[in-house]
Structure formats: C-alpha cells, structure tokens
Amino acid sequence: MRNLPLLLICLLLQACTATQKGLSDAATQAFLGPDDIQVTAERINALPYASMYLRVADGQQIFVVLGFNENGQQKWITSDKAMVVTQNGRVIKTLGLSDNLNQVSNLQQDPLRNPLQLTEGAGWTRTLSWTEQGQLRAGEAVSRFTRLKDEVLQLAGKPVACRVWQEEVSMASNGKSWRNTFWIDTTSGQVRKTEQDLGADYLPVTTTILKPAKS
Incomplete structure (x- = not known):
C-alpha cells in the first residue's frame, strides 16, 4: 500500500480548519525542531498514517510516518528523504544516513x-552488510534470544503491555558482540519498540511505533 506521495507538502500547506492547522504545526515541529520531538496522542491518532519515533545514535528523536507498506516490509521516510526499512520490527535496510545497513540475509x-x-534460547544466523565511516563491512551474525521482565509502554496515550526480548548477537569474523532489545505487544504480537544496532556493535537505532501499520 502506497501512503506518502505528497504527505509532507500536504501537511505543510496552509489549512482551513483547526485540525488541519494542528497537523501542519506538528509536522513542522517534528521535522525542524532542535529538541526531541513529542507529538500528542490527539495528533498521532488524527494523522491517517502509521507513525513512529526514530532516534539514530545520540541524535534527536524525530517523528516519521510510513511511506510504503509492501510485501511485509515497512518503509519509513524522514523529512530529509532518508529511509528506514523494517520487517517484523527489525531494521533490515537504511538509505540516506551517515552510514547505512545495506542488507540482512535469511530473513x-x-x-x-x-x-x-x-x-528462550531461540537462535538465528544471518549475514549483515553495512558501512562504517563510509567503508563497507560484512559478516555472519549469530543470535540467541532471552526473555526479560515484561513492561507496559505508554504509546499514543494508551498503555501497551509488552513482552521484552533481548537478542544477544555475536560476529566471529571481527570478535564483536552486541545486544538488541524488542518490546512485543502481548495482544497483537506487533513489535512496538526496539533498540538495535545497524552494524556489528555500531550505529544504534531506537524505534518506537506509535501507530502501527495496518496489515
């Protein structure tokens, strides 16, 4: 489903109603403000698109909307035309960042x-390809999952009970190891929040799904 051809233009045009103006203000603040973005539940629910917060490394938390939802993959678009692609909550590709995740195999x-x-102990092996300071890196990553204590997240004004799973990842080729964490809605099974690295212990990304994509 294609969602976003002219979304930013539409949101930033002068609007006739108070609701439309509110959305325009939200978009302007989300994409141009210097501080972490916090969008109200009312604005999140009024926007007819799936949305999430995104933070890359120690950068600003920004608000992004879903551009495309195709073949089980969600493509999230930022105001400066960067893209983050997720599948089952996992970031599987990025474009337009300072460094990028190029490919994840065996999805x-x-x-x-x-x-x-x-x-407990579920495992997975895949090959990652990414860049560090512009240099191409690749290697085979091996994972094991461990369940942590359940948590309740407040998302778009609603409590969401989540199972929390930690993924211990290692890469023998360079000796690196790191941890990814996933918060999974106990009712829907949707991954609602993640903390994951795009490379081998490199470039952490946090995603928080505010309004999930419709399947």
Missing part, C-alpha cells in the same frame, strides 16, 4: 516472524 528464519511464539 525468513528470523524468530521475530512469530514474536508471540518466541522461546
């Missing part, structure tokens, strides 16, 4: 495909 075996069926 059909990712335990996050069935998050409510995740079990």
Whole structure:
C-alpha cells in the first residue's frame, strides 16, 4: 500500500480548519525542531498514517510516518528523504544516513516472524552488510534470544503491555558482540519498540511505533 506521495507538502500547506492547522504545526515541529520531538496522542491518532519515533545514535528523536507498506516490509521516510526499512520490527535496510545497513540475509528464519511464539534460547544466523565511516563491512551474525521482565509502554496515550526480548548477537569474523532489545505487544504480537544496532556493535537505532501499520 502506497501512503506518502505528497504527505509532507500536504501537511505543510496552509489549512482551513483547526485540525488541519494542528497537523501542519506538528509536522513542522517534528521535522525542524532542535529538541526531541513529542507529538500528542490527539495528533498521532488524527494523522491517517502509521507513525513512529526514530532516534539514530545520540541524535534527536524525530517523528516519521510510513511511506510504503509492501510485501511485509515497512518503509519509513524522514523529512530529509532518508529511509528506514523494517520487517517484523527489525531494521533490515537504511538509505540516506551517515552510514547505512545495506542488507540482512535469511530473513525468513528470523524468530521475530512469530514474536508471540518466541522461546528462550531461540537462535538465528544471518549475514549483515553495512558501512562504517563510509567503508563497507560484512559478516555472519549469530543470535540467541532471552526473555526479560515484561513492561507496559505508554504509546499514543494508551498503555501497551509488552513482552521484552533481548537478542544477544555475536560476529566471529571481527570478535564483536552486541545486544538488541524488542518490546512485543502481548495482544497483537506487533513489535512496538526496539533498540538495535545497524552494524556489528555500531550505529544504534531506537524505534518506537506509535501507530502501527495496518496489515
């Protein structure tokens, strides 16, 4: 489903109603403000697009909307035309960042495909390709999942009970290891929040799904 051909233009045009003006203000603040963005639940729910907060490394938390939802992959677009692609909550590709995740293999075996069926010690092996300071890197990553204490997240004004899973990842080729964390809605099985690295212990990204994409 294509969502976003002229979204930013539409949101930033002069509007006739108070609701439209509110959305325009929200978009302007979200994409241009210097501080972490916090969008009200009313504005999130009024916007007819899936949305999330995104933070890359120690940068500003920004508000992004879903551009495309195709073949089980969600493509999130930033105001400066960068793109973050997710599948089952996992970031699988980025474009337009200072460094980027280029490819993740073996996605059909990712335990996050069935998050409510995740079990202690579930494993996964895949090849990652990414850049560091513009230099291409690649290697085979091996994961093991461990369940942490459940948490309740406040998302768009609503409490969402979540199972929390930590993914311990290692890459033998360079000796790197790191942890990814996923918050999974106990009712829908949707991944609602993540903390994950785009490379091997490199370039952390946090995503928080405010309004999930419709399947």
